[in-house]
Amino acid sequence: MPSPVMPTSRNGNDQEPPAAVRAVGLRKSYGDKLVLDGIDLSIPTGTVFALLGPNGAGKTTVVKILSTLVSADAGDIHVGGHDLAADPQAARAAIGVTGQFSAVDGLITGEENMLLMADLHHLSRSEGRRTAAELLERFDLTEAARKPASTYSGGMKRRLDIAMTLVGNPRIIFLDEPTTGLDPRSRHSMWRIIRELVSGGVTVFLTTQYLEEADELADRIALLSNGRIAAEGSADELKRLVPGGHVRLRFSDPSAYRSAALALHEGTGDDEALSLRIPSDGSQRELRAVLDRLAAAGIEADELTVHTPDLDDVFFALTGDTDVPSQTREEVR
Ligand SMILES: Nc1ncnc2c1ncn2[C@@H]1O[C@H](COP(=O)(O)OP(=O)(O)OP(=O)(O)O)[C@@H](O)[C@H]1O
Incomplete structure (x- = not known):
């Protein structure tokens, strides 16, 4: 590694x-x-x-x-x-x-919060108002600017x-x-x-x-x-630091699938889906090696996809931690 x-x-x-x-x-x-x-x-x-x-x-x-x-x-x-x-x-x-x-500060309005910051930064009154208005606009808060921030x-x-x-x-x-x-x-x-x-x-x-x-x-x-x-x-x-990456090759012709399995030696096959899963770090070098071997055997895959591990895999592999809130599926907290 x-x-x-x-x-x-x-x-x-x-x-x-x-x-x-x-x-x-x-x-x-x-x-x-x-x-x-x-x-x-x-x-x-x-x-x-x-x-x-x-x-x-x-x-x-x-x-x-x-x-x-x-x-x-x-x-x-x-x-x-x-x-x-x-x-x-x-x-x-x-x-x-x-x-x-x-x-x-929830007791004052969004605009007043901004003007307070402008004061802290010693902006002049007019510059403070201009900066506050610009930023409120940029952050889509103009409409709410005069309402208490607590709302x-x-x-x-x-x-x-x-x-x-x-x-x-x-x-x-x-x-x-x-x-x-x-x-x-x-x-x-x-x-x-x-x-x-x-x-x-x-x-x-x-x-x-x-x-x-x-x-x-x-x-x-x-x-x-x-x-x-x-x-x-x-x-x-x-x-790329953790294992789990692979290249998936899919074939529509069963004989091409079998020839590819022979040509590539490694990996696992799914005979029903006519697909091969070859371990790979997803790098150009490893990808080329797979493609070269297929080309040398005169085989063309119908579909090639590269799967790299996600950051969850990395985190768990490198920190041994199991206490990371995974919100990758858009959990609402
Ligand atoms: N002022 C402090 N006095 C004593 N211990 C503290 C103090 N501040 C932080 N710690 C401790 O230091 C460690 C790191 O705290 P820190 O808040 O930096 O972590 P964090 O990664 O930001 O966590 P979180 O995601 O919960 O915010 C914790 O164990 C915490 O209890």
Whole structure:
């Protein structure tokens, strides 16, 4: 099995922008409970990074440390190019954080919440109003803007929360479990918002318990388990780390099916469906080997499909965890 840790940077490219977040040897304990046991992260600017892990893995702790809310016991951390130990204020100016617990004040309206944030960012009155109106519009909250936030649905509150985070125009955004508790429609709308942010050049660091969410959104995913990064890579790279991938060949001609089974030796056949299942990591090299052997035997399959394991397989294989809420089938919580 290849090493579970994938390279995090494209080597030899001088044009590459500096990492938005870089941490080396991040460690944190609460009392005698070790939560982070030496974590390295490197997140390229303008990408989505997902930190994935079950309850209590330490995801929020990582977000709190990177956003200067909690200090690390050890580690060299740069956020937005600023050394967190030397200049936390500069790092803070570059970031926005939306935590699991909403910053929205339910007693005042959505608009008033936005204007409060504008005040905190020392925007002038007119600029504050313009920014608030723009963001409320962008997050589809204009109609509800004058209603108390306590009357908003979970999805609306979450959108307002992110809109408030954006008032200061941060270039790096930390979203701690942005879709936990949202229904499928709100979850998809949150995913659209996150994609739009990234297309505007923002770097998004998100934590999630949802494998599907990481698969949908993230350029790179890290699996946090027992205080360490158990694996890191793109969703496809991670899926290739675990067995379960295969190529399925289907035939309509029984004699072609039998010839293929002979030519390929390995795999399992389904005589009724006239299909062969050949173990494969889904890579071009392995696929070509299968096709070459079929071509050499003068056989053509009617259908070829490549099946790669999903992130659930990866998570269970690499962390041995069975406590991950699988919402891949769009469960509503
Ligand atoms: N202030 C604190 N004092 C003591 N222990 C803490 C503190 N904050 C977090 N912990 C512990 O550290 C561990 C990691 O917590 P953390 O909130 O970072 O996990 P998480 O992966 O974000 O979990 P969840 O998905 O439930 O939010 C947990 O065991 C938690 O109980």
